[in-house]
Amino acid sequence: MTDSHAPAIEAIGLTKRFGDFTAVESLDLRVQTGTVVSLLGPNGAGKTTMVRMLATLLRPDSGRARVAGHDVVSEPDKVRRVISLTGQFAALDKNLTAAENLRLMARLRGHGRIAARTIAGALMERFDIEAIGDRVVKNLSGGERRRVDLAASLIDMPQLLVLDEPTTGLDPRSRQVVWSTVRDLVAEGVTLLLTTQYLEEADALADRVVLIDHGREIAAGTPAQLKARVGEQRVDTVVTDAAQLERLDQALSASFATSVARDQRTVSVPAPNEAADLTRVAQAIRESGIAVDEVALRRPTLDDAFLALTGRPVNADLDGEADSAHEPITHEVAR
Numbered sequence: 001m002t003d004s005h006a007p008a009i010e011a012i013g014l015t016k017r018f019g020d021f022t023a024v025e026s027l028d029l030r031v032q033t034g035t036v037v038s039l040l041g042p043n044g045a046g047k048t049t050m051v052r053m054l055a056t057l058l059r060p061d062s063g064r065a066r067v068a069g070h071d072v073v074s075e076p077d078k079v080r081r082v083i084s085l086t087g088q089f090a091a092l093d094k095n096l097t098a099a100e101n102l103r104l105m106a107r108l109r110g111h112g113r114i115a116a117r118t119i120a121g122a123l124m125e126r127f128d129i130e131a132i133g134d135r136v137v138k139n140l141s142g143g144e145r146r147r148v149d150l151a152a153s154l155i156d157m158p159q160l161l162v163l164d165e166p167t168t169g170l171d172p173r174s175r176q177v178v179w180s181t182v183r184d185l186v187a188e189g190v191t192l193l194l195t196t197q198y199l200e201e202a203d204a205l206a207d208r209v210v211l212i213d214h215g216r217e218i219a220a221g222t223p224a225q226l227k228a229r230v231g232e233q234r235v236d237t238v239v240t241d242a243a244q245l246e247r248l249d250q251a252l253s254a255s256f257a258t259s260v261a262r263d264q265r266t267v268s269v270p271a272p273n274e275a276a277d278l279t280r281v282a283q284a285i286r287e288s289g290i291a292v293d294e295v296a297l298r299r300p301t302l303d304d305a306f307l308a309l310t311g312r313p314v315n316a317d318l319d320g321e322a323d324s325a326h327e328p329i330t331h332e333v334a335r
């Protein structure tokens with residue numbers, strides 16, 4: 001029996017080691033039924049390891065976890081009945097078509113041939129993949145494949161859906177499609193645990209965010225609480241000649257209370273008023289006569305969260321990846 005009063009997920013001190021490397025270290029996690037919780041962290045933070053333990057695919061070394069009241073170690077069958085994990089890497093058969101994959105998965109879940117066909121058809125309609133249903137999966141784009149993946153995880157509507165980085169590598173449009181699908185599911189009452197590398201995604205979808213790194217919790221709270229600690233959007237100005245950085249900093253300090261030189265060519269100012277602040281920056285630059293390459297409004301990224309909450313950047317070699325999803329809103333400046 002599923003205990004309807006139990007939280008969807010309750011993990012205490014969950015730990016996983018691979019040899020002498022600790023991937024998840026004494027992590028607590030609580031997900032209330034009907035809510036969306038995001039596990040946010042950079043590459044290697046331990047997100048996949050954590051969700052695989054919760055989905056009974058990996059055995060914890062210590063700590064304990066219950067899913068809908070069932071222990072992941074002693075009652076794995078009961079846990080599997082309520083949880084559906086959409087893994088980070090597609091679990092589809094690349095040589096079958098999208099429709100064949102969905103029908104096959106429905107059959108594997110015990111549905112008869114006709115029922116499987118009906119279920120697959122309904123899911124394809126819902127995820128807007130009817131047009132690509134007859135194409136073999138290996139020829140689909142990343143975004144198309146991701147939608148087929150999501151459809152496959154909903155063959156039997158789960159109580160608890162776990163999505164492991166559902167939008168990594170997707171273009172902004174495909175990301176929006178996945179987001180709106182996720183919102184629909186949540187509106188239907190599905191409890192969701194979502195891992196992501198994007199602060200913006202956690203902000204857009206989650207009721208609560210748990211930021212992790214090196215298998216440990218760094219911060220947790222509502223997106224608003226986290227954003228209050230991380231800071232809001234800002235305007236970044238990239239100077240053409242690094243020697244002019246200080247002059248630019250002074251020019252911007254004159255019209256903004258604070259400005260921060262972020263690297264050798266970039267000065268940041270807080271931009272709570274978005275476009276209005278962007279315009280003010282552009283004006284200050286024009287008046288100063290300093291040549292700049294770019295002026296852009298940026299929303300806080302995972303990098304910014306790390307810097308604000310830990311005082312250090314995310315692993316330097318991975319910077320680009322965490323940032324790539326954030327298309328800046330760029331404003332051309334007359335020189």
Ligand SMILES: Nc1ncnc2c1ncn2[C@@H]1O[C@H](COP(=O)(O)OP(=O)(O)OP(=O)(O)O)[C@@H](O)[C@H]1O
Nearest residue numbers: 018023041042043044045046047048049050088197
């Ligand atoms: N089976 C394994 N054997 C050894 N090390 C592992 C194994 N699985 C994961 N790790 C290591 O544990 C750490 C956490 O990995 P995990 O896959 O949980 O990270 P992640 O947060 O999901 O990262 P990403 O965003 O890149 O998917 C990594 O350093 C990884 O190399």
Ligand SMILES: [Mg+2]
Nearest residue numbers: 047048049088
């Ligand atoms: Mg992962």
